[in-house]
Structure formats: structure tokens, C-alpha cells
Amino acid sequence: MTADHQPDTALPGPVHLLRPDQPLCACGNEDAPFRGELRTVRVPPGAVRDERVWRCAECHRQHRAELAAAQWAGMPAANWLAGVAGPGKHDVVIAWGSKPEQPELLPCGVRWHAVRMAGHIGKPVLDRLLSDGASVGPVLRAGRTGALYWLLPVEVDARARWAQLPVRLLTSSSYLAAPSPDSHAHEPAGWVHWPEVTGTLTSPELLATAIERELYAGASR
Numbered sequence: 001m002t003a004d005h006q007p008d009t010a011l012p013g014p015v016h017l018l019r020p021d022q023p024l025c026a027c028g029n030e031d032a033p034f035r036g037e038l039r040t041v042r043v044p045p046g047a048v049r050d051e052r053v054w055r056c057a058e059c060h061r062q063h064r065a066e067l068a069a070a071q072w073a074g075m076p077a078a079n080w081l082a083g084v085a086g087p088g089k090h091d092v093v094i095a096w097g098s099k100p101e102q103p104e105l106l107p108c109g110v111r112w113h114a115v116r117m118a119g120h121i122g123k124p125v126l127d128r129l130l131s132d133g134a135s136v137g138p139v140l141r142a143g144r145t146g147a148l149y150w151l152l153p154v155e156v157d158a159r160a161r162w163a164q165l166p167v168r169l170l171t172s173s174s175y176l177a178a179p180s181p182d183s184h185a186h187e188p189a190g191w192v193h194w195p196e197v198t199g200t201l202t203s204p205e206l207l208a209t210a211i212e213r214e215l216y217a218g219a220s221r
């Protein structure tokens with residue numbers, strides 16, 4: 001359609017003003033297609049009502065990640081990390097028990113994806129996210145190259161998300177050589193961040209946005 005054929009009407013206002021029943025996400029996003037749990041809200045005077053929580057796509061993903069993390073919260077970090085090794089997980093935990101700094105090969109794409117990026121990009125991104133108080137999952141630094149490896153939830157469309165950024169996605173058929181979470185060594189690799197709550201993974205959306213911001217800032221410096 002060319003501009004000549006545009007109907008001569010005013011632009012519609014925000015959707016929720018036109019349709020007061022349109023669910024809104026708590027973050028303010030008007031596109032909130034995901035049904036959440038029931039919550040009880042106060043309705044003056046002195047009454048309560050149960051209503052459905054609605055979430056936008058990103059808040060829905062974040063909520064599911066938090067639920068997934070909650071089930072691991074009480075587990076020792078080494079057991080959680082080794083858990084992806086299947087029947088070999090006990091061997092990994094035992095090996096780390098005697099040599100925590102010794103990397104063990106862990107398969108990617110089982111419980112997490114790993115995204116690798118150069119240290120000069122990853123370090124400022126990590127500093128920024130932590131100073132913003134963001135929820136950040138494990139981040140491993142390779143001693144020799146300085147590259148950072150971020151653990152993220154497994155996503156079906158992960159390749160598409162990372163294709164445009166200077167990072168490498170490690171998923172099924174890739175392995176991460178990781179020391180124990182209890183290791184304080186920097187060589188041959190060391191954890192530069194380990195989350196307080198076991199099972200926490202970095203939001204891919206958050207990380208991709210932070211990398212784009214860092215690249216943009218770097219280009220304009």
C-alpha cells in the first residue's frame with residue numbers, strides 16, 4: 001500500500017486504552033499473551049478478588065527460568081554443574097573433590113547453552129550487568145585466551161539469536177571444560193562469576209542486549 005492510500009484517520013491510541021480488558025504485563029508491556037498464576041488482589045472497600053497474571057514473552061521466559069532455578073537452589077553447586085554429565089556425574093564430582101581446579105568436560109545443550117565471547121567484550125558486559133544488579137548465571141574465564149563463557153538456558157531458537165553477534169554458541173555436541181565451582185584457581189580456567197542461587201542462568205535477552213550496548217559504546221569511543 002502506498003502512502004496515498006492510507007486511510008485518513010487518526011492513529012489508534014495504546015491498545016489497553018481502547019480495550020480495558022487487554023491483559024498487561026507487570027513490566028508494562030501491552031503484548032502479554034502468556035497466562036500466569038492466579039493472584040488475589042484487594043478491591044476496595046475491604047473486598048478481594050482473584051485475577052489472572054499475564055506476562056509478556058520476556059517476563060514469561062524469565063519466570064520459567066526462575067522456577068527452573070528454584071528446584072536446584074538447595075543443591076551443592078558442584079553437583080548441579082556435574083549433573084549434565086549423565087551417568088558420569090558422580091565421577092566428575094569425585095574428581096573435583098580431589099582437584100577442584102582440574103577442568104572436566106561437560107556437555108552443552110543439556111541444561112544450559114554456553115556462549116563464548118572475547119574478554120574485551122565480555123568483561124565490561126559482566127561488570128555492567130553486576131553493577132546493575134542483574135541476575136547473572138555462571139561465567140567462566142579461559143586462562144590462556146581470556147575468553148568468557150556464559151551459561152544460559154537452553155533455547156530452541158538460540159542460533160538465530162546469536163548469529164549477528166561476535167560470539168560463539170556452544171550447544172549439543174559441544175563440551176565446556178570446566179573446573180569445580182568451588183575452585184578459586186584462574187588457570188587453566190576460572191569462574192569469574194558464580195551465582196548465589198545454584199541453577200541461576202543468565203537471560204539470553206539480557207546478555208544479547210548488553211553485548212549490543214557494549215559494541216555500540218565501543219564503536220563510538
Ligand SMILES: [Zn+2]
Nearest residue numbers: 025027056059
Ligand atoms: Zn513483561
